[in-house]
Amino acid sequence: MSELPIWLIGCGNMAGAMLAGWLVADEPTDRFRIVRPSGVPFGSGISVQSHLPQSGFGEAIVQIGFKPHMLADIAPDMRSLVGPETCIVSILAGVELATLREAFPDAGQIVRAMPNTPVALGKGVVGLIAEDEQGEHAADVATLMAKLGLAEWIADERLFDVVTALSGSGPAFVFRFMDALARGGEALGLDPAQALRMAVETVRGAAELAGQSDERPATLADRVASPGGSTRKGLDILDDDEALAKLVHATLEAATSRNREMAEEARR
Ligand SMILES: NC(=O)C1=CN([C@@H]2O[C@H](COP(=O)(O)OP(=O)(O)OC[C@H]3O[C@@H](n4cnc5c(N)ncnc54)[C@H](OP(=O)(O)O)[C@@H]3O)[C@@H](O)[C@H]2O)C=CC1
Ligand SMILES: O=C(O)[C@@H]1CCC=N1
Known part of the structure; x- marks a missing residue:
């Protein structure tokens, strides 16, 4: 597996549980960088900053984990940092791939992941759907999510809201x-x-x-x-x-x- 850096834009209850799960699975701490307005430390030596970086994300997995309604406010500030080598992963409930593509027009790949809180113990469930399941970085994301428990590709995005209800909630x-x-x-x-x-x-x-x-x-x-x-x-x-x-x-x-x-x- 490639060791792409992983940015966590928003790291509250859910993304924090995912990060805890990755650390339990022995992912190296220096892969992760958290952006959260409060700047509240995560611990375990993980880098935390309260603002988006000045320069682009480059080749990286950039997971957005803020509330769905915040997308319209936050995406414009992120847009210039996201390029064709960047893989956006969204854990936002409801928000569809097409909406994410409009928000991040230059991203190379966009994946929706729907985790649940037991991922903190490596015993979660993560539903996945990608713009291009065979495309760049989709396998990297799937490998990463499989460290958190059961990771399942969902064939039809219309069912993603049901997955969110069943395993997310x-x-x-x-x-x-x-x-x-x-x-x-x-x-x-x-x-x-x-x-x-x-x-x-x-x-x-x-x-x-x-x-x-x-x-x-x-x-x-x-x-x-x-x-x-x-x-x-x-x-x-x-x-x-x-x-x-x-x-x-x-x-x-x-x-x-x-x-x-x-x-x-x-x-x-
Ligand atoms: N809770 C759950 O079980 C699940 C949640 N989800 C999804 O996860 C997402 C987050 O939910 P949850 O973790 O419960 O919510 P939280 O309120 O716990 O976390 C929200 C996070 O967003 C951050 N944030 C707020 N404003 C910004 C900003 N301008 N830029 C960057 N980050 C920002 C907050 O920062 P700070 O830490 O500084 O306050 C916080 O880390 C939602 O989209 C939800 O649909 C999906 C599956 C399950
Ligand atoms: O309550 C919510 O909106 C999110 C989606 C799945 C779990 N929590």
């Missing part, structure tokens, strides 16, 4: 479920801290089991539910009129729809 939905599991136990008399510990470990163990199994989670659920036993009674509540499936479908629909709105806002 997904940890938030799973955290809600963990809280609900813990609060349910607490409401039935368990010590709150103990209920939370047990809920988190139950989700961790179940996720690892599902990840290592060739069988679908539905089959694994059936293995827990002994005929005539108590789990089935609980599943009956989740399954009644597809209660959980409908709730999760509506959740993903709402998040997907907001991603589409953000794409629209960025087009203006």
Whole structure:
């Protein structure tokens, strides 16, 4: 893999989690340069500056990780620094390749990456789509993202908003479920801290089991539910009129729809 420098323009919760994941994967610290207005240090000897550089990025991966609505303000200042050797990587939810191309007309390659926060542990999911998947630097970006967990190319950009809802937002939905599991136990008399510990470990163990199994989670659920036993009674509540499936479908629909709105806002 080439050792292209990596600029992180914006390094808040998400890009910071990615950088933490790359450091866990032993990427050399001197590959990374952070630009963030606050200039807040990242640690680990990573270079941080509060302004864009004076001279161009040259051959580099330049990841933008600010909020989607900031693109119109920030891109004009970056434009003259981006040339045909520069690969722009955007983690901005919603914002489409065509909008990014308008923002960075001289970039050699543009890739959208949709990470999630568990990338900090190398256990994330990163959806990817490039203007040219076979083109310059696409493989470099894919290799870099694979260090953060599961990296998947998405064939159709129209599905990228769904990926953003499923895996980008997904940890938030799973955290809600963990809280609900813990609060349910607490409401039935368990010590709150103990209920939370047990809920988190139950989700961790179940996720690892599902990840290592060739069988679908539905089959694994059936293995827990002994005929005539108590789990089935609980599943009956989740399954009644597809209660959980409908709730999760509506959740993903709402998040997907907001991603589409953000794409629209960025087009203006
Ligand atoms: N949070 C998540 O789980 C996910 C977020 N995303 C995407 O990541 C992006 C960032 O989200 P998130 O990390 O949560 O947000 P944060 O608010 O945590 O981070 C925003 C970052 O943008 C920086 N910033 C603000 N103004 C500028 C500027 N003028 N120039 C350069 N950088 C600037 C901030 O700088 P400073 O640090 O100095 O304040 C900060 O580092 C969004 O586009 C979002 O769609 C994608 C997937 C998941
Ligand atoms: O909430 C957001 O807009 C971003 C997209 C995926 C996760 N966070």
